[in-house]
């Protein structure tokens with residue numbers, strides 16, 4: 001499913017964040033230390049190889065809502081945007097911290113003249129953020145940031161499971177136009 005906000009297309013797919021060779025940057029659902037981990041962080045660090053941690057770890061620790069950019073190393077993408085989502089029930093205000101992950105990742109991509117970015121559903125795995133509210137924050141933030149982007153033209157959400165994709169399709173379909 002796709003929806004366009006101004007000049008920015010938001011696309012929803014089911015798949016693996018490490019298998020998106022046609023985008024400039026993939027977003028990592030990182031830990032504060034920017035090391036490998038489970039879920040997305042494990043998959044990204046495995047696919048990228050040890051050079052990714054060598055570059056990323058000295059940039060940490062980062063705080064919830066923060067994002068840093070590195071090279072893609074062994075990934076098919078030029079860059080990785082490492083975003084630390086809020087831990088549900090601990091990091092507050094959770095919705096603002098989660099929104100900051102999406103906003104800062106898109107701003108950083110734009111500052112580096114990137115045209116396409118793929119996100120996983122940040123915080124919805126090990127960090128325990130309930131899927132539907134997380135999806136609402138993610139997609140509303142992408143919509144709201146879209147008009148200010150000069151370079152980014154494709155934002156892809158890569159959902160691991162069919163159920164996650166369905167929730168994203170439902171939320172994207174019912175999202176109001178920007179500013180309405």
Ligand code: AR6
Nearest residue numbers: 016017029031037038039040041043123124125126127160
């Ligand atoms: N591609 C796309 N989505 C995936 C993939 C994949 N390869 N693997 C898992 N998901 P998580 P978080 C989905 O736990 O909640 C790590 O250990 C998954 O089903 O990766 O932000 C780090 O080291 C879920 O919907 O990220 C941190 O400590 C979503 O991606 C911590 O987990 C996010 O799940 C971060 O937790």
